[in-house]
Amino acid sequence: MKRILLVNGPNINLLGTREPEIYGGDTLQDIERLVIRAAKEYGIDVRTVQSNHEGVLLDAIHEARHDCSAIIINPAGLTHTSVALRDALAGVALPFAEIHVSNVFAREEFRHHSYVSPLAEFVITGAGIQGYEFAVRRLAALLAR
Numbered sequence: 001m002k003r004i005l006l007v008n009g010p011n012i013n014l015l016g017t018r019e020p021e022i023y024g025g026d027t028l029q030d031i032e033r034l035v036i037r038a039a040k041e042y043g044i045d046v047r048t049v050q051s052n053h054e055g056v057l058l059d060a061i062h063e064a065r066h067d068c069s070a071i072i073i074n075p076a077g078l079t080h081t082s083v084a085l086r087d088a089l090a091g092v093a094l095p096f097a098e099i100h101v102s103n104v105f106a107r108e109e110f111r112h113h114s115y116v117s118p119l120a121e122f123v124i125t126g127a128g129i130q131g132y133e134f135a136v137r138r139l140a141a142l143l144a145r
């Protein structure tokens, strides 16, 4: 069975109450439910991880090379800061989708740069949690090739 690793970075656990005018009212649990439900349609299993600790995310990405076919990741603040996260994604060489709930390009300039985008299969920003669902469908199509 194919498996997707769903990675949510720092502060995504606060979605629902965190800056709702920017991120809306959906929660991390809503995201995970949506991804699991969509993946099931394609017979794809999902492993989820959310952490506020960079090393935990890196370890989960490293583990994925043994038993996952693709990654969906919202690196959150690490998007704009972390060479180590980029290196982990490059190191495991799995296809991945980069997701942002908010439109990072409509926000502060420091959010316009992503260390991971050049390595991503595709990037979805500003589609709310629906971006995660589309990522599942697109990755399922890529994996079926």
Ligand SMILES: O=C1C[C@@](O)(C(=O)O)C[C@@H](O)[C@@H]1O
Pocket (backbone or CB within 6 Å): 010, 011, 012, 074, 075, 076, 077, 078, 079, 099, 100, 101, 102, 103, 104, 111
């Ligand atoms: O924590 C986040 C969330 C985010 O990745 C998003 O989903 O819109 C955008 C990032 O700039 C921010 O640091």
